[in-house]
Amino acid sequence: MRDWLQKLLPRAGSVKGGLLKALLAVGVVGCVISGSLLYSKMRINATIDRLRAGADVEVDPASAAPAVLDARAAYLLRRNRIDEAQPMLDEAGERADAAVNVRMLYNMANARLRAAIKAIEQGNYDKAIPLVTLAKAEYRSALRLDPEHWDAKYNLDVAMRLVRDLPQAVGEDEEKPLETPEKLWTDLPGAPKGLP
Amino acid sequence: MRWLLAAIVLVLSVATSAAARAPQISVDEPRAFGYFLGDVLSRRITVRLGAGQELDSASLPRPGPLNYWLEISRVDHAEKSEGDATVHTLDLTYQTFYTPLDPRRLTIPGVKLKLQDDSELTVPEFSFITSPIRQLFASASQSTGSAVDLQADLPAPRLMTGTERTALLVSALSALIGLIGLAWHYAWWPFNKRPARPFTEASRYLRLNAAKLDGVGGYRDALLRLHRAFDVAAGRRVLADDVPSFLGQHPEFERLRSGIERLFVASRRAFFANDVEEARGEMPVSELVALSSELGAAERRAS
Known part of the structure; x- marks a missing residue:
């Protein structure tokens, strides 16, 4: 046991320098990686802060981070600039995660619904109906991604009462399916019994 | 007497083999009440097939809209064999977008599953009660006032940087420990022996x-x-x-x-x-x- 330890110890001493160098190298590499990640995140946060403070920061949808797309869309949609926000949503649909997409769809649908309500107040129903239909589709998309999104449920309910979903096919009654013709026959009074 | 016994055995054997061959179907249903628009319902359908019977996978339901208020959002199909029987587990997730004005009963249509030999299995329909989430008459007019008050927009959150900060701290500490250790090991600056006095x-x-x-x-x-x-x-x-x-x-x-x-x-x-x-x-x-x-x-x- 002692011999073995003595054989081991000088080797441990020579290994120690290598281990320390490896620790230093790992630490430096970790510093560089986490530092650059932190720096890029802090830059994104700075942009988000400026947008939230109300500054009109131009954002290139093709290259911006999903969080920036989210913030830019929220900024535009709060000011009812729906057409400018659409490219942000299109881009986020490709790249962003579900939470960001849900929020952007919800904000977009809200903006459309606000525009529709304004149009209804002005009596412009032709303009309002397609806006409500689009908003409903976007609320639905948001709820598909997050079925527990209560704000989207509430606002979808509002939109549904403005322009109600209706069965598309004639005869597709949601409460009671149509009874079959055979059943209808037998229940009819005065069915022919076969005698003249 | 003998032929009577034989007849009973024959009847029994036919009965048991028929029972083994008949597909068994059972459904785990979710609760049947207390749903709002956008809620999901999960039904688990278990089909037990005897030897030589196979499910026609083309007859499995596919995700997508069923009608104007109901969608199948997910279909998970798993298959495992138990002896010479095969057990299929079919998890169907539905999402309702029905916007009721009062609590009402809605019905999810049944599912017809086909076997390879063209016989059919029917999964029964399921009905549940869905309720409105807003009051019916919020104000006199449906298009003004609180009836059209929306839930507010959601602000975009800032990114969390906690992970990066922790990683930076940990890697900086390990680099520092490595540096101090090396300085000590090679007797660099703070650890070089002071000249004797x-x-x-x-x-x-x-x-x-x-x-x-x-x-x-x-x-x-x-x-x-x-x-x-x-x-x-x-x-x-x-x-x-x-x-x-x-x-x-x-x-x-x-x-x-x-x-x-x-x-x-x-x-x-x-x-x-x-x-x-x-x-x-x-x-x-x-x-x-x-x-x-x-x-x-x-x-x-x-x-």
């Missing part, structure tokens, strides 16, 4: 033991201490004749040349002529202490 040490010793050294043995001891300090400072033995070359190498002590020379004279007397009393007359302990402290100060100024 022999005169400072000798001066400290003489000052602290001045009373004890004021005797014959003590005087020799004090002289020896100073000699050792000279030896260490020069890196070799310094005798009386070496004093000029020592001072040439260490010009910081040049100022104290006369004191050093007197020290070596006293030392020669004490050690070689064995006349300690004379030496003490030449250079008493108090002067040794004074000289050593001056040597120490010069040494500290130099390095």
Whole structure:
């Protein structure tokens, strides 16, 4: 046991320098990686802060981070600039995660619904109906991604009462399916019994 | 009697084999009440098929809208064999978008599953009660006031940087530990040995033991201490004749040349002529202490 330890110890001493160098190298590499990640995140946060403070920061949808797309869309949609926000949503649909997409769809649908309500107040129903239909589709998309999104449920309910979903096919009654013709026959009074 | 028994056995065997062959179907249903628009319902359908029976996978329901308010959002199909039977587990997830004005019963249509031999299995329909989430008449008009008050927009959140901060801290700490360890291992800057300060040490010793050294043995001891300090400072033995070359190498002590020379004279007397009393007359302990402290100060100024 002692011999073995003595054989081991000088080797441990020579290994120690290598281990320390490896620790230093790992630490430096970790510093560089986490530092650059932190720096890029802090830059994104700075942009988000400026947008939230109300500054009109131009954002290139093709290259911006999903969080920036989210913030830019929220900024535009709060000011009812729906057409400018659409490219942000299109881009986020490709790249962003579900939470960001849900929020952007919800904000977009809200903006459309606000525009529709304004149009209804002005009596412009032709303009309002397609806006409500689009908003409903976007609320639905948001709820598909997050079925527990209560704000989207509430606002979808509002939109549904403005322009109600209706069965598309004639005869597709949601409460009671149509009874079959055979059943209808037998229940009819005065069915022919076969005698003249 | 015999034929009766045979008949019973025959009937029983036919019955059991028919039971083994008949597909068994069972459905785990979710609760049948308390749903709002956008809620999901999960039904688990378990089909147990006998040997030689196979489910036609083309007859499985596919995700997508069923009608204007109901969608199948997910279909998960799993298959495993138990003996010569096969158990199919079909998880159907529905999502309702029906917006009721009052609580009402809705029905999810049944599912028809086909077997390879063209026989059909029917999963029963399922009905549930869905409720509105808003009051019916919020205000007089449906298009103004609180009836169309929307839930507010959601602000975009800032990114969380906690992970990166922690990773940066951890990697910086490990780099620091590695650096300190290497510096210690290779005796770099904070861990390189400070140069020895022999005169400072000798001066400290003489000052602290001045009373004890004021005797014959003590005087020799004090002289020896100073000699050792000279030896260490020069890196070799310094005798009386070496004093000029020592001072040439260490010009910081040049100022104290006369004191050093007197020290070596006293030392020669004490050690070689064995006349300690004379030496003490030449250079008493108090002067040794004074000289050593001056040597120490010069040494500290130099390095």
